[in-house]
Amino acid sequence: MAGYILAIDQGTTSSRAIVFDDQFQPVGIGQQEFKQHFPKSGWVEHDPKDLWESTLSVCREALEKAELSASDIAAIGITNQRETTLVWEKGTGKPVYNAIVWQDRRTSDFCAKLKSDGLEERFTRKTGLLLDPYFSGTKIAWILDNVVGAREKAERGELAFGTVDSWVIWNLTEGERHVTDATNASRTLLFNIRENAWDEELCSALGVPSSMLPDVLDCADEFGETAPDILGVSIPVLGVAGDQHAATIGQACFEPGMVKSTYGTGCFALINTGDTAVQSENRLLTTIAYRLDGKPTYALEGSIFIAGAAVQWLRDGLGLISKASETQALAEKADAEQRVYMVPAFVGLGAPHWDADARGAIFGLTRATGPAEFARAALESVGYQTCDLVAAMQADWGEGEQAVLRVDGGMTASDWTMQFLADILGAPVDRPTVLETTALGAAWLAGSRAGVWPDRKEFSSRWQLDRRFEPNMAESVREERLGGWRDAVRRTRSEL
Numbered sequence: 001m002a003g004y005i006l007a008i009d010q011g012t013t014s015s016r017a018i019v020f021d022d023q024f025q026p027v028g029i030g031q032q033e034f035k036q037h038f039p040k041s042g043w044v045e046h047d048p049k050d051l052w053e054s055t056l057s058v059c060r061e062a063l064e065k066a067e068l069s070a071s072d073i074a075a076i077g078i079t080n081q082r083e084t085t086l087v088w089e090k091g092t093g094k095p096v097y098n099a100i101v102w103q104d105r106r107t108s109d110f111c112a113k114l115k116s117d118g119l120e121e122r123f124t125r126k127t128g129l130l131l132d133p134y135f136s137g138t139k140i141a142w143i144l145d146n147v148v149g150a151r152e153k154a155e156r157g158e159l160a161f162g163t164v165d166s167w168v169i170w171n172l173t174e175g176e177r178h179v180t181d182a183t184n185a186s187r188t189l190l191f192n193i194r195e196n197a198w199d200e201e202l203c204s205a206l207g208v209p210s211s212m213l214p215d216v217l218d219c220a221d222e223f224g225e226t227a228p229d230i231l232g233v234s235i236p237v238l239g240v241a242g243d244q245h246a247a248t249i250g251q252a253c254f255e256p257g258m259v260k261s262t263y264g265t266g267c268f269a270l271i272n273t274g275d276t277a278v279q280s281e282n283r284l285l286t287t288i289a290y291r292l293d294g295k296p297t298y299a300l301e302g303s304i305f306i307a308g309a310a311v312q313w314l315r316d317g318l319g320l321i322s323k324a325s326e327t328q329a330l331a332e333k334a335d336a337e338q339r340v341y342m343v344p345a346f347v348g349l350g351a352p353h354w355d356a357d358a359r360g361a362i363f364g365l366t367r368a369t370g371p372a373e374f375a376r377a378a379l380e381s382v383g384y385q386t387c388d389l390v391a392a393m394q395a396d397w398g399e400g401e402q403a404v405l406r407v408d409g410g411m412t413a414s415d416w417t418m419q420f421l422a423d424i425l426g427a428p429v430d431r432p433t434v435l436e437t438t439a440l441g442a443a444w445l446a447g448s449r450a451g452v453w454p455d456r457k458e459f460s461s462r463w464q465l466d467r468r469f470e471p472n473m474a475e476s477v478r479e480e481r482l483g484g485w486r487d488a489v490r491r492t493r494s495e496l
Helices: 048-065 108-116 120-127 136-146 150-155 164-172 200-206 243-250 308-317 326-333 371-397 415-425 437-450 456-461 475-492
Strands: 004-010 014-020 026-033 073-080 086-089 159-162 179-181 215-217 237-242 259-263 267-274 285-292 295-304 341-343 361-363 405-408 429-432 465-469
Touching (some): 014 048, 073 164, 073 243, 086 136, 086 150, 086 164, 108 120, 108 136, 136 150, 150 159, 164 179, 179 237, 243 259, 243 267, 243 437, 259 371, 259 437, 267 371, 295 371, 326 371, 361 475, 415 429
Antiparallel strands (some): 004 014, 014 026, 259 267, 429 465
């Protein structure tokens, strides 16, 4: 059987599909953006039809660009934007409402009420999550309570809930399979990550009938076969993982203590904690990194709200640059004597601070400060924030020395930024040759299950390094710079 794998990467602003060959190299890519809907302030929605139709379109585009037919594909792997919530009729497959996106904040009051009722500790203990609109559970409840007739249909067992992976699989199989994987289930506020099962108590607390929930499978499992008329032949769907989990797999972070960090608009970092679900003391999330052969592997996860978005602000907000790639050259020209700190809390501070009311600030300005110093401060802010995040992870994990950080995402193309990251962490930073790590992780899940790609050990051994950035900053300088950063963050916090 050919070793070609089709990876579907259904994201927040676009759908992508990549065909990988048996050497893990992309040979065909399709991508299509779709419309974002903002019906009210703080609300973010997608048309479920757009999610499905764009996914189907990019699959066909990727096959065409790879000059392959569907019969050349051994299996399909799926990775997806997490927490985005869909509810549809089981009988017709018709959505009862738009998809409510993970960024949506409409359930803030509901979350606040649950907290005031003293329920957050119970949810955190069972799910590893915080009570926040970010997650799927309160979104389901909102749909049931605000769409006419929805709750009655749900109580009769007529409605299905799914994250985007479930919706895509439902359509690929023409309604034959209502399934998800353990990583996506772990982001719903309804899944007990220690018992690996939907939790009736939590379902009851949120008012979600358990009949709506999909079957939860391993990340590499039998998710169903595509209907023959979808792509031309039936293809098995054998791998599924939420996007940050798939990136962890694509980076081959299979050993406890290994850390990956993905840099896009924001930043998501995960540390593998093995078979231990570590309860964070630093407001990190405990989550299932992946589940294989019925055995969950856990992770601690932290998010930085603003990473690449700080560079976008320099371009679009201040007009200091015309394109993001200009920041490296500017940063290299900055006055080394100036200590300018940018705390990019434009939408609050994420982990480990979780200060939603903090706002951005810049410290250390002088008459000599100009565009070069602003560019350097923006890039350095990514390193400083990552350092805070990794320190919180190490404090929670409490085992061994600082691990090598494996990085991916658009910002990793900047050598200057990656070198500063290594310097301020005081630890090596590894950039892989294949930067499509999220799609690669989904592809490996499917390919290994199909028996055409290698097992974990060999896949890990074939992970290829593009460049390792070794720290070369003196410890005294590192501590002095971190001290300035911590003071800047302190002065930015909302409680001051």
